[in-house]
Amino acid sequence: MTTPLAPGSTIGILGGGQLGRMLSVAASRLGFKTHIFEPSANPPAADVAAKVTTASYEDADTLRAFAETVDVITYEFENIPTSSLDLLESLRPIHPNREALRISQDRLTEKTFLAELGLSTAPFANVESEVDMTAAVAEIGTPSIMKTRRFGYDGKGQSRLKSAEDAAQALADMQGAPAVLEGFVNFSCEISVIAARSADGQVSAFDPGENVHRDGILHTTTVPAKVPARLLTDAVLMAGRILNALDYVGVLGVEFFVTPQGLVINEIAPRVHNSGHWTQNGCTCCQFEQHIRAVAGWPLGDGNRHSDVVMENLIGDDMDRLPELMADPACALHLYGKADVKPGRKMAHVNRIVSG
């Protein structure tokens, strides 16, 4: 048995955005302090953290000083430089582990890993050159989508191919970055599973949610998903297979396309996930607490759903709707404390309780 981290210990969190903010709040519930490491000034998590370090992920001295103040390290964000992780890992335990991060940082590595586990993904091909591109279009066909292998999120670093004529433009859009060409998946909807694995290998999953995107950004997650029960079970089992294969500790988000042939994995995220925010008002133990429990070596909490929820992201000037939302008793609001409203910026989310 793992020895649980004692209350009063400090959890280091790489990244101080809204995920770090909500992780920090969950950590406080279990008696932990948090220390946030974040390159930008005044990040959302700073308002609810015991300590904040503002420095670049490349600043080795500051990373070392940070590590020395914490008992365990986790992250809200997967695009952390490898050299920084090497340094941190030499000083303190990092959960989820380096292997999970390595795999999810690169779309090609991730899809190869999933395929080797026997899990379905969109057809994919590696593209590093014009020659690769020609071969990839021949193999994958169109419509298809080019994505940078690394650093893509919320639809960034992507280019669509309606036909083979778009190939040159799509390659140019990658600006020389290694990329994958992904085949078009004919799906009826997208669902995701937020699953957790403890240090002792206990696995638990929240009910799958149904996701709707707008402009490449998650718009709503609805729980329960209106998808045949058999597919929901498949989704949970597939998430569990990934967790065990990675000897994973923490919360993992897995996005699936629902197709006539069953589930196809879109991508995995080695962290708490926007599509799991509904758990804050749908479950006794939310995804943030579940992650902190796992990272701290505690047993997992109760992730059973007590209420049906529609989570909606409030993006940019969606915040103009705040007066109406704050007066709606069905709406549980979660604001991120960001000073500036910008188009496309996630400012808050609302969990609308649709039954109890």
Place this chain on the structure above:
Amino acid sequence: MTTPLAPGSTIGILGGGQLGRMLSVAASRLGFKTHIFEPSANPPAADVAAKVTTASYEDADTLRAFAETVDVITYEFENIPTSSLDLLESLRPIHPNREALRISQDRLTEKTFLAELGLSTAPFANVESEVDMTAAVAEIGTPSIMKTRRFGYDGKGQSRLKSAEDAAQALADMQGAPAVLEGFVNFSCEISVIAARSADGQVSAFDPGENVHRDGILHTTTVPAKVPARLLTDAVLMAGRILNALDYVGVLGVEFFVTPQGLVINEIAPRVHNSGHWTQNGCTCCQFEQHIRAVAGWPLGDGNRHSDVVMENLIGDDMDRLPELMADPACALHLYGKADVKPGRKMAHVNRIVSG
């Protein structure tokens, strides 16, 4: 209509204990920063607050500097010196208001106020001298209980009279402090109501909970209370009458004795209350968020109960039970981040979900 405080604003909180800590977390959910004012170093709320000031409540310069950094002031604790409140009130709005605080700071004033509202209390008499004491014992009889008029909490500042022979000792126990002698109330159980009133006069109450004390400190609160529905309605109506009479803004705790003659008010607390901690896992909007909403001029949230809960305080070495409690999926833990375990010290609470 009141203009709601804008997200990004700062709420000043007097007192940095566990109530301040949980208020601070609730404030973050609504996009507010908090600034804690607390005399002792490293208070529980400091881990989750944007700013902390460590100074005495008598330090006028520091109080003034504190007030100038915040948009509105509230408190977790009612025993704040009157002169400090006068100063703060001249600089920023304080909710709940001075009148609520004045009344609840003094048991005699409080009981007189409740009696004038037509609400039942234990029989009481003012005691400032031996002459008063003799008259009080003659009027109230025994068994009865002496309590200091001010600064009592968790059973402190109290002395029991089994018979008239205990009168001299009880008076001596008050150490010269003004006191009241309260008659014995023959009650079957204690319940409490946590109620809220918004700046616009909207009133909402959480379901009444049934309280069990041990050694003068709250041990458990069980919701729903096993008390006739008529009495639960009475309790909510009485709490509402108090809120309206005080033009109150914020959350108020009201403790009642359940007697064969109906409800008798034990005391009121002009703040979030230990017997309302169950709302964190029983309601969409907990007492802490409800208080922040009211103080910020927002509409009240949804305080309907979605789960039955037994809240238990973990006091002193109750913390030895942590390994068992963290592994029990029915238990939602809330730790206060206090470094030292001391006998009688509230360290944490657990909300046990008994149905969903």
